[in-house]
Amino acid sequence: MRAALTQRGEWSAAQAIPPATILVLSILSVLPLRVPDYAAVTPLLPLAGVYYWTIYRPEWLPPLVTFLCGLVLDLLTGAPLGVSSLLFLLARTAVFSQRRFFINRLFPFMWGGFTLLAAAAIAFLWLLGGFIEGAMLDTRAVTLQWVLTVACFPAVSYLLMRIQRRLLPS
Amino acid sequence: MRLAVPVKAIGQRFALPILVLASVAMIILGKADTLLFERLRGSFGDIAAPVLGVLSEPVAAVDRAIARFHDMVALYDENGRLREENTRLLQWQQAAQQLATENTRLRELLKLAPDPSASFVSARVIANSGGTYFRSVLIDAGGGDGVVRGQAAITGEGLVGRITEVGERASRILLLTDINSHIPIALDGTRERAVLAGDNSNQPRLLYLPARATVKVGDRVVTSGNGGIFPPGLPVGVIAAIQDGIVRVEPYAELSRLDYLRVVNYGLGGVLPQPVPPRPAKPPRGAAREAP
Numbered sequence: 001m002r003a004a005l006t007q008r009g010e011w012s013a014a015q016a017i018p019p020a021t022i023l024v025l026s027i028l029s030v031l032p033l034r035v036p037d038y039a040a041v042t043p044l045l046p047l048a049g050v051y052y053w054t055i056y057r058p059e060w061l062p063p064l065v066t067f068l069c070g071l072v073l074d075l076l077t078g079a080p081l082g083v084s085s086l087l088f089l090l091a092r093t094a095v096f097s098q099r100r101f102f103i104n105r106l107f108p109f110m111w112g113g114f115t116l117l118a119a120a121a122i123a124f125l126w127l128l129g130g131f132i133e134g135a136m137l138d139t140r141a142v143t144l145q146w147v148l149t150v151a152c153f154p155a156v157s158y159l160l161m162r163i164q165r166r167l168l169p170s
Numbered sequence: 171m172r173l174a175v176p177v178k179a180i181g182q183r184f185a186l187p188i189l190v191l192a193s194v195a196m197i198i199l200g201k202a203d204t205l206l207f208e209r210l211r212g213s214f215g216d217i218a219a220p221v222l223g224v225l226s227e228p229v230a231a232v233d234r235a236i237a238r239f240h241d242m243v244a245l246y247d248e249n250g251r252l253r254e255e256n257t258r259l260l261q262w263q264q265a266a267q268q269l270a271t272e273n274t275r276l277r278e279l280l281k282l283a284p285d286p287s288a289s290f291v292s293a294r295v296i297a298n299s300g301g302t303y304f305r306s307v308l309i310d311a312g313g314g315d316g317v318v319r320g321q322a323a324i325t326g327e328g329l330v331g332r333i334t335e336v337g338e339r340a341s342r343i344l345l346l347t348d349i350n351s352h353i354p355i356a357l358d359g360t361r362e363r364a365v366l367a368g369d370n371s372n373q374p375r376l377l378y379l380p381a382r383a384t385v386k387v388g389d390r391v392v393t394s395g396n397g398g399i400f401p402p403g404l405p406v407g408v409i410a411a412i413q414d415g416i417v418r419v420e421p422y423a424e425l426s427r428l429d430y431l432r433v434v435n436y437g438l439g440g441v442l443p444q445p446v447p448p449r450p451a452k453p454p455r456g457a458a459r460e461a462p
Contacts, residue, residue, distance in 0.1 A: 030297040031226055032307065034233045034427040037372065039298045039305065062182075067189040075214040077299045078306040078335075078342050081207050082196030089190050129303035132201060133349050137303065137370055 014168050018060045019069055021160060022049035026073045040141045043148040046073055047121055048156040050088050051114050054095040055102045056164060066092045080132055083125070091121055111153055118149045208335050215308060215340035222296040222340075223310050230294075230429060288401070291315050291433040296340070305348035305370060307428055312337045320399050322434045328405040328422030329353070329393065330431055341433075345425055346406070347374055354397050355406055355419075357383070358390035366391065366406060366419060372426075373410050373418040385409055391419050401436040 025045040046069065053061040070085030077084075095102075095117060102113050122142050130136040200207050241248070293311035311317050313336045323330040323343045331351060335342040344351050351368035355376070362383040368374045379385065389409040395402030410420035 027222065027225060030222070030299065030308075031229050032295050032298045032428070033229060034429065036426045039426060040370070042298070063185040063189050067193065070193070072214075075211055076218060076297060077304060078211070078308070079299070079304050080197055080200045081210070082193040082200065086190060086193035086197070089186065089193060093186065125303075128197075132197065133303055135349060135369070137349075141370075 015060045017163060017167055018049070018053040018057055019065050021163060022046045022053070022069045023072060025049045025156065026069070026076055029073075030076045041144040041148055043145065043152045044118065044121060044125075045149070045152060045156060046084075047088070047091060047118060047149065048114065048153050049160065050091050051095055051117055052157055052160045054092050055099055055110070057168070058092075058096055058099065061092065063089060063092065083128060083132075086128075087121055087124060090124070091117060094120070107154075107157075110157065111150075114153050114157075115150050118146055118153075122146045122149070211335045211342070212312075212337035212340075215335065215337040215342065216312065219296060219308070219310055219312075219337070219340035222308065223294070226294075226296045233427075233429070289316070289435045291317055291435070292430060293317075293341075293433060294430050295428045303349065303370065305345040305351075305368065305425075306331075306334070306342050307345065308340055308342050309431065309433070310340055311433065312339045312341045314338045316435060317341045317433050318435065322393075322400045322404060322436075323431050324404060324434055325423045325428065325431045327424070328407060329400070330421075330423045330425065330428065332399065333433060343431075346421060347372060347425060352377075353400065353406070354394045355391050356394035356402070357385060357409075358392050360384065363394050363396060364417075371418075373420050376417040376419060379417060385412065385417055387412060401434070404434075 025048065029042050029045045050061065050066065050069070066088045067085045070083075070088040071081065073079075073084040073088075074081045095113075098113070102110050122145055126137070126139070126142045196207075291311050293309035293315075295307045296310050297308035299306045309323075317333055317336055319333050319336050321333045323333065329346060331343045331345040331348070332353075333341050334344040345368070346353055346366060347368045347370060349368055349370050351366075351374070353366045354363065355366045356363050360383065362380055362385070364376045364379040364383075366374050367377045376385075376391075387409050391406045391408065393400040393402055393404040393406060405422050407419040407421040409417060411418045
């Protein structure tokens with residue numbers, strides 16, 4: 001598989017992997033788990049995808065693709081269109097500018113970076129949501145959402161790392 | 171070909187600001203005019219519905235298995251409780267039958283126009299909305315199945331919300347806990363009118379309740395039928411708390427455990443833009459007096 005995807009003809013297939021994984025993470029985050037109050041604190045799994053690929057394969061997650069990933073997430077969740085696109089674009093820009101601090105560093109370092117990014121992202125969504133709806137909401141739900149997002153990161157990044165090592169050229 | 175390189179370079183350079191602006195523009199446009207985006211969402215729902223339908227099935231299966239296990243553990247107690255409840259319900263059934271007959275007779279006497287008959291579409295929840303600000307679910311029935319924007323969605327227990335986006339195979343239901351949900355309700359018994367407004371908490375609050383209204387914890391809340399979106403009398407919930415003048419309602423339907431639900435078509439046009447069916451002719455004034 002690795003050999004196949006590293007060949008020039010298969011280049012575009014490999015390029016589709018980052019957005020495809022973000023799409024899968026988006027779908028996972030809207031599956032109706034029947035856990036009380038889960039919907040409000042659903043972890044922002046696709047953000048982990050944006051973070052990971054911006055660090056390891058930014059050229060395969062260009063702004064346009066990032067924008068489209070956000071659009072698909074908004075369509076899936078029923079959020080106002082453009083909210084996640086804006087979030088992902090800003091997250092990509094921020095992570096890309098600090099990329100050299102994270103690349104090929106120990107995992108806790110990368111996790112720490114994501115903790116900060118997730119805090120900023122969720123705070124941003126909270127403020128933007130408040131602006132759109134004209135009402136600020138309880139911060140407990142967003143705090144729990146942040147904790148869950150950060151807690152899911154090791155599993156997500158492990159899976160993405162496996163995918164990257166198996167399918168993508170180094 | 172020579173031109174293509176600088177064009178591409180410029181495109182790459184300005185892609186980010188252009189896309190950020192596009193996102194902001196979409197947010198503002200979406201707030202101002204939702205019709206175009208609603209169509210886009212509807213079509214996207216149609217594309218995503220089969221995938222989400224397949225993927226949500228194992229999740230639902232696991233959930234059902236867990237529920238079954240819980241049920242088995244509680245089987246003995248449950249059986250006793252149900253027997254008791256059954257005896258009580260049989261008495262209620264007697265009462266209901268008597269009342270139904272009496273009601274029909276009185277309606278005939280008054281020559282009341284019959285209520286529009288309801289039809290149902292059953293559907294399964296295939297996606298939740300993640301996030302703090304939005305409370306909605308996607309179901310696997312759409313315009314092709316007879317679902318129309320504005321219709322009520324209910325479970326066996328009570329009202330869930332209303333249809334806000336309709337595709338051919340999928341539609342979105344705005345839950346009554348969403349901050350954008352405003353449902354005209356009435357207190358069962360006193361018939362005081364109010365609006366049930368979601369605020370993204372699990373217990374939506376009552377707005378515009380008349381100051382003279384007497385309300386206490388445990389009162390039933392039903393749809394009032396004002397605005398013509400929902401039929402009157404659909405069970406919504408019970409008054410759960412009254413604190414500092416804020417009255418909160420606990421919905422009957424378990425909104426975080428939605429699986430199958432029904433979309434109700436009562437043939438009401440309502441205030442939402444859609445073709446209005448002709449209303450049945452009203453009986454002439456004084457018709458009741460002529461009745462024997």
